[in-house]
Amino acid sequence: MRRTVAALLRKELLVELRTLESVPGMSLFALTTFVVFHFALNQNSVSGDEAAGILWVTLLFAAMLGVNRLFVADADQGGFDAFLLAPVDRSAMLLAKALALLAYLLVLELVAVPAFALLLLGPSLGQALPDLLVVLALADLGVAVIGTLVAALAVRTRARDLLGPLLALPLLMPVVIGAARATSPLLGLVHAEHSPARWLLTLGLYDLVFGLIAYAVFDFLLED
Amino acid sequence: MIELEGLVRRYGEREALSDVSLSLPAGGTLVVFGPNGAGKTTLLRVLSTLLRPHSGEVTVLDRRLPQDAWAVRGRVGLLGHEPLLYRELTARENLRFHARLHGVGEERVEELLAAVALSDRADEPLKTLSRGMVQRAAVARATLHDPELLLLDEPRANLDPAASELIEPLIGASARRTRVISSHDPSGGLSEADLVLGLRAGRPALLREADRVDPGEIAELYR
Amino acid sequence: MYGRGLRTLSIATVAVMTLALGLIFFYAPLEAEQGFLQKIFYLHVPLAIVSLCGFVAGGLMAIAHLRTRDPRWDMRSYVAIHMSLIFAVGTLITGSIWARGSWGHWWVWSEPTLVSFLIVFLLYATYQPLRFAIEDPERQARYASVFAIVAGAFVPLNFIAVRLSSEYLHPRVLGSTSNLPAKMALTFLVSVLAVALLYGTLCKYELTAKHTRAQLRALRRQLAGESAGTGRTMRRSASPRLALSADSSAPGSAGV
Numbered sequence: 001m002r003r004t005v006a007a008l009l010r011k012e013l014l015v016e017l018r019t020l021e022s023v024p025g026m027s028l029f030a031l032t033t034f035v036v037f038h039f040a041l042n043q044n045s046v047s048g049d050e051a052a053g054i055l056w057v058t059l060l061f062a063a064m065l066g067v068n069r070l071f072v073a074d075a076d077q078g079g080f081d082a083f084l085l086a087p088v089d090r091s092a093m094l095l096a097k098a099l100a101l102l103a104y105l106l107v108l109e110l111v112a113v114p115a116f117a118l119l120l121l122g123p124s125l126g127q128a129l130p131d132l133l134v135v136l137a138l139a140d141l142g143v144a145v146i147g148t149l150v151a152a153l154a155v156r157t158r159a160r161d162l163l164g165p166l167l168a169l170p171l172l173m174p175v176v177i178g179a180a181r182a183t184s185p186l187l188g189l190v191h192a193e194h195s196p197a198r199w200l201l202t203l204g205l206y207d208l209v210f211g212l213i214a215y216a217v218f219d220f221l222l223e224d
Numbered sequence: 225m226i227e228l229e230g231l232v233r234r235y236g237e238r239e240a241l242s243d244v245s246l247s248l249p250a251g252g253t254l255v256v257f258g259p260n261g262a263g264k265t266t267l268l269r270v271l272s273t274l275l276r277p278h279s280g281e282v283t284v285l286d287r288r289l290p291q292d293a294w295a296v297r298g299r300v301g302l303l304g305h306e307p308l309l310y311r312e313l314t315a316r317e318n319l320r321f322h323a324r325l326h327g328v329g330e331e332r333v334e335e336l337l338a339a340v341a342l343s344d345r346a347d348e349p350l351k352t353l354s355r356g357m358v359q360r361a362a363v364a365r366a367t368l369h370d371p372e373l374l375l376l377d378e379p380r381a382n383l384d385p386a387a388s389e390l391i392e393p394l395i396g397a398s399a400r401r402t403r404v405i406s407s408h409d410p411s412g413g414l415s416e417a418d419l420v421l422g423l424r425a426g427r428p429a430l431l432r433e434a435d436r437v438d439p440g441e442i443a444e445l446y447r
Numbered sequence: 448m449y450g451r452g453l454r455t456l457s458i459a460t461v462a463v464m465t466l467a468l469g470l471i472f473f474y475a476p477l478e479a480e481q482g483f484l485q486k487i488f489y490l491h492v493p494l495a496i497v498s499l500c501g502f503v504a505g506g507l508m509a510i511a512h513l514r515t516r517d518p519r520w521d522m523r524s525y526v527a528i529h530m531s532l533i534f535a536v537g538t539l540i541t542g543s544i545w546a547r548g549s550w551g552h553w554w555v556w557s558e559p560t561l562v563s564f565l566i567v568f569l570l571y572a573t574y575q576p577l578r579f580a581i582e583d584p585e586r587q588a589r590y591a592s593v594f595a596i597v598a599g600a601f602v603p604l605n606f607i608a609v610r611l612s613s614e615y616l617h618p619r620v621l622g623s624t625s626n627l628p629a630k631m632a633l634t635f636l637v638s639v640l641a642v643a644l645l646y647g648t649l650c651k652y653e654l655t656a657k658h659t660r661a662q663l664r665a666l667r668r669q670l671a672g673e674s675a676g677t678g679r680t681m682r683r684s685a686s687p688r689l690a691l692s693a694d695s696s697a698p699g700s701a702g703v
Contacts, residue, residue, distance in 0.1 A: 007324035011310070011317075018312045018349070078306035082365070084274055086325035087298030149597065153590055157580035163573065167594070170570035171601055174608035181612060202608055213600050217593045220513055224274050224586070236584040237664065237690045 004088040008096030013103070015073055022069045023107050026062040030112035033058045034119045045122035052183040055116055056139075056176055059109065063143050064165045066104045070097060070151040072160075080222060094148060094218040101151075102144040109136055121187065128186035131195050135186075138203035139179040145207065146171050149214045152221045178203040225250040225373070225402050226271065230280035233266055240266045242426040243280070248419055250372075253403045255413045255434070258423035259446050264406035265304070267423070268375045271404060272302045285373060298326055301371035303379055303395070307362035311351040315342050315361045318350065319368060326369040336364040341390055355382045363391045374403045380412075410442040450655050453648075460644040467634070467641035475634040484548040489634060491541035493642035494534050495560055499602055501531030501646060502571065506599020509592035521588040522687045524595050525578075526653045529686075530646060532571050538564050559610045566605055570598055579685035588687055661689035 016022055037054050038044070046054060074080050083093060113136075117125050125132065146168055154163040182199035226248040233241040241263045248254045256264045269275040271284055273293040282289040287296050302308075309318045319333040337343045340360040350358055359382045366374070374395055380388050393399060397416055407413035414420065420437045422430030422445045429445055430437070471489045478485035505528035512520035542561045547553050556562060577594060581587040627635060 003327075004325065007321060011313070011321045014317065015310060015312050073310060073312070077310055078304075078308040079310065081274060081302070081304070081306070082308040082322065083325065085272060085297055085300065085302055086322075087294070087327075088325055149593075153577070153594060156586070157577065157590075158582075159576070159580045163577060163580060166573045167570075167577070170566050170573075171597070173566050174605055177608050177612045198611065202611065206604060206608075209600060209604060210597070213597055217513070217596055220589050220593055223276075223589070224269070234585075234690060237668070237688065 001089050001092055004086075004092035005096045005099070008083075008092060009099055012096060012100040016100070016104070019073075022066045023104050026065050026104060026108045027111040029065055030058050030062045030108060031115055033061065034112075034116060038120060043120075046120050047122040048188040049180075049184045051116075051121055051187040052180045054120060055113075055183065055187075056180050058116075059105075059112060059139075060143070060169070060172065060176065061165075062108055062112065063101075063105060063147060064168060066101060066108070067147040067151045067168060068154075068161050068164045070101060070148065071155040075155045081224075084222060084224075090219045090222055091215055093222065094152075094214060097151070098144045098148040098214075101147050102140055105140045105143060109140075123187060123189055125187075132183065132186055134200065135179055135182045135195055135203070138200060138207060139175050141207040142175040142203060142210065143172060145210050145214050146175075149210075149218065149221075152218065174206050175203065178206065225252070225285065226254070226404070227283040228280065229282075231267075231270065231277050231282055232279045233263075233270055233275060234278050238426075240426050241270070241423075244421075244423075244428050245280075246419065246421060246428075246431055248402065248404070250402050251400060252418040253397065253405065253416055254419045254421060255417035256404065256406045256421045256423060257408070257410070257413065257430075257442050257445055258406075261425075262423040262445075263426040264423060265377055266426075268302065268304070268377055268404060268406060271373070272300050272375050273297055274302075298369060299371055300373045300375060301366040301369070302375045302377075303362055303366040304377045307350075307358050307365070309350055309358070309361060309365060312349055314347045314349055315353070315364075316346040318361065319364055322365050322368055328369050332368060336368055336394075339390075339394060340364045356384060356387050359383055360387060360391065363394055367394045372401060374399070374401050376403065376405045378406055378408065380409075410439045414439060414442070450659075453651055453655060456644070456648050456651060460641070460648045463637065463644050464641040467637045470634040470637055475631050476628070478631075480549075484545065487541055487545045487548070489638040490642075491538060491545055492560075492635070493639040494538040494541060495564065496639060497642045497646050498531045498534035498538055498564075499567075499606075500643075501527050501534065502567065502602050503599050505531065506595045506602075509595035509599070512588065512592045513596075518588060518687060518689055521592060522654065522657060522689060524592060525687050526650050526657075528571060528574055528595060530650050530653070532568070532574070534642075534646060535564055535568050535571065539568060557613050559606070559613050562613065563606045563609045566609070567602055570601065574598075575685045579683065582683055584688065587685075591687075657686070658689065661691045664688075665691040 034054070037058070041050075041054075043050075074083075084090070113125075113132075150164055150168040150171065154160045154167060157163055178199045182195035182203070186195060226246070228244050228246050231241055231244040232239060244267065246254070256267060258264050266275065270277055270282065270289070273284075273289060273296050276290040276293075284296050285299055287293075289296065309315075310321075313321070315337065316333065319336065320330060322328075323330060323333050334343070337346050340363055342357060342360055342364070345353060345357065350361065353361070363379070376395060379391075379395055383391070395403070405413065405416065414434055414437060417434035420430065420432055420434050420442075421428060422442060424445055430441060467489070471486055475486070475489070477483065505524045508520050508524035508527060511517075512524060539561065542558070542564070543553050546555045546558065546561070554561070574591065574594060578587050578591050581590055
């Protein structure tokens with residue numbers, strides 16, 4: 001199983017490196033969105049709830065771009081068949097794709113979070129950074145799992161680019177709630193030390209539940 | 225080796241394959257004829273475990289499908305209309321990926337690249353190669369794991385005579401593997417076959433040993 | 448499953464609904480703060496409960512479908528979800544009317560039920576477009592089942608998350624359902640029963656209608672003889688179509 005996941009992940013990252021279809025687009029989209037927010041809100045700097053909101057909306061929508069591209073190469077070039085013919089555990093594809101999406105999200109955040117701190121964020125990130133990283137990690141896991149599931153659902157339908165976000169966004173609402181509430185005190189004018197534990201727990205629970213469900217149902221999406 | 229008894233595969237309310245029964249011994253070659261839409265590709269996909277049979281009994285390599293599909297995968301090679309390769313990756317990268325999926329060593333990749341005469345173009349992305357070369361790479365992919373059963377969907381399409389000759393030892397009669405081939409070429413197909421199946425609208429219109437089949441009967445199927 | 452007991456069920460539904468209406472208007476006391484408007488609670492909350500249970504039930508039926516590959520489970524799942532969606536819209540409308548009446552706004556973010564329902568509605572509204580976007584009927588059923596399972600698990604989680612997020616903002620605007628005085632409690636229970644029966648009856652009607660249409664199609668196919676397969680092109684449809692054999696009421700095989 002591990003060998004299969006490694007082989008799949010390697011192929012994923014290789015294709016992405018060759019085509020650069022997902023990550024640059026996602027990152028650029030995030031940067032542009034920050035500028036849009038500046039003009040739309042007519043604010044030079046934001047903090048607290050507003051800051052958390054802008055950050056998470058931007059990250060989420062940028063993630064949708066990545067979700068849309070996730071299975072396109074496989075669907076269009078017969079990659080599913082090749083995988084289905086191999087004597088391997090089919091859940092390996094879920095794991096590999098989710099890990100790949102997670103990798104793309106991490107790169108996205110490496111670009112977007114500093115950019116956000118630079119362009120829009122009022123208070124400095126400094127002390128809040130470790131906690132922010134925890135929130136980002138937990139939220140990313142949720143987005144990666146749901147994103148992979150939804151991408152697999154949407155890719156072989158007729159309106160694939162539309163259905164992806166339409167399915168993913170409502171499903172990710174608890175992640176939005178948890179992540180925004182957890183981030184808001186970290187970005188406040190008066191620094192909170194830590195995120196309220198309840199939101200981290202909510203995110204963790206969400207990741208666990210949907211991780212398990214995704215594992216259980218994913219195989220059914222691969223069959224012809 | 226392959227035993228089919230009343231195989232049915234539906235597509236919605238329509239029967240894409242209807243009551244197909246046949247028996248093919250190990251090492252034999254079954255050639256399937258029929259117009260487009262007759263169900264040839266569907267049959268190959270069912271045998272490869274990609275599609276589940278809806279009713280009837282299907283036994284491939286002594287295993288019942290769909291229950292024991294996991295035991296059949298990895299022993300079957302499918303060469304379909306799509307090469308099942310990533311265009312952005314090179315032939316070598318593609319084959320190495322398949323080798324890892326099938327638990328096959330990398331030396332085998334080099335062996336097959338040489339066998340289909342792609343060794344010198346093996347490090348160029350597939351999208352830069354001609355259709356014929358891509359088809360050769362696909363043949364390499366399909367035989368990489370040394371399958372006991374080969375399923376070939378019009379294998380010689382896109383190949384010039386030289387290339388066709390090149391892949392003959394891999395997928396031809398000399399390979400001594402059990403084969404199921406779908407074909408549009410009555411005379412060529414017939415010469416390779418031990419058993420002939422003619423499909424029309426999913427139903428078996430003709431099923432007989434090859435030496436008792438006359439090319440005219442095959443042409444009838446297309447009428 | 449089909450046709451039997453439909454009349455009994457319909458009669459029972461009408462009876463209980465009449466009883467519920469009677470209780471609501473003549474038996475349940477007027478609530479002190481909100482007056483007559485509060486009575487919409489007897490419609491809004493039962494709609495919410497039945498709708499949520501329907502979505503979860505749709506998810507459970509989808510599990511059955513994936514395990515048994517029996518298309519009848521997919522049909523039941525489809526009907527359950529699509530009926531629940533209608534009841535969910537009803538929940539949103541009645542909730543909105545209630546909010547307008549007692550709070551002055553057509554929408555309040557501080558009422559977790561209403562907000563959760565909005566999210567759930569947005570999610571399940573994609574169910575039919577998803578189905579319609581997949582042409583292969585078997586794959587359509589399978590993907591729809593996967594969706595139904597994920598969405599069914601989502602419903603309770605979403606509820607919890609929304610509840611948590613609004614807890615500290617305001618006290619519940621539209622009142623909670625615990626600590627009801629006896630008369631109200633009775634009226635409430637009967638209302639839930641009435642809405643549940645209505646849901647069940649409507650679902651049964653739809654299932655019966657679909658099944659009858661499927662039998663009709665099977666008979667037509669048999670009459671026309673086995674045509675060459677192309678014949679009439681199949682119209683794309685978001686709703687599942689059973690493929691029956693004409694002489695029985697069971698699908699042709701368990702494998703579909």
